[in-house]
Amino acid sequence: MTTDRKEPAYLFSDKQVAEKSELARRFLDTRSRLDENVHQADNFLVKRFYNLDHNTYMEGALPAKYKELMGLVASACLRCDDCINYHVIQSYRLGVTRAEQEEAINVALVVGGSIVVPHMRRAYELLTELYSV
Numbered sequence: 001m002t003t004d005r006k007e008p009a010y011l012f013s014d015k016q017v018a019e020k021s022e023l024a025r026r027f028l029d030t031r032s033r034l035d036e037n038v039h040q041a042d043n044f045l046v047k048r049f050y051n052l053d054h055n056t057y058m059e060g061a062l063p064a065k066y067k068e069l070m071g072l073v074a075s076a077c078l079r080c081d082d083c084i085n086y087h088v089i090q091s092y093r094l095g096v097t098r099a100e101q102e103e104a105i106n107v108a109l110v111v112g113g114s115i116v117v118p119h120m121r122r123a124y125e126l127l128t129e130l131y132s133v
Contacts, residue, residue: 005055008064010093017089021129027085057090065094069104076108076116076123084123088130098131 018025038046057067068091075083091101105123109116 003060005058005060008057008059008094011095012093014089014093017093017130020132021126023126023129024085024089027082027089031082031086065091065096068094069096069100072101072104072123073108073111076105076119077112079112079115079119081119081122084119085126088123088126092130098127101127 012020014028018028057064057071068087072084072087072091075087088101091104102124105116105120109120
């Protein structure tokens with residue numbers, strides 16, 4: 001069964017996220033700068049992987065926000081702070097609530113165990129900046 005895929009409808013742009021959170025701004029700036037080096041390499045396999053990654057998180061049978069929350073759980077279990085930051089930001093951009101993100105991190109904590117705690121702390125710091133009034 002094929003499911004039509006479409007770009008998610010983001011509620012916030014990267015620029016709006018960067019204006020809301022200094023942690024997010026630093027992450028997005030660094031990611032953009034480092035990605036430029038990768039793009040300049042013009043590596044066919046990397047391009048294919050980036051395309052696969054992009055298409056995986058598009059709207060489909062599962063809403064993009066659920067996919068981002070799953071990405072957050074997997075990233076926390078794998079203890080990848082860059083990945084956690086990315087999925088927290090993308091989830092925020094899609095309108096995921098802080099409570100939903102915290103619950104996803106709870107799943108990661110149960111699956112991944114206490115080794116997830118330091119990464120959870122850093123994720124909560126970003127969540128605090130993003131969801132502050």
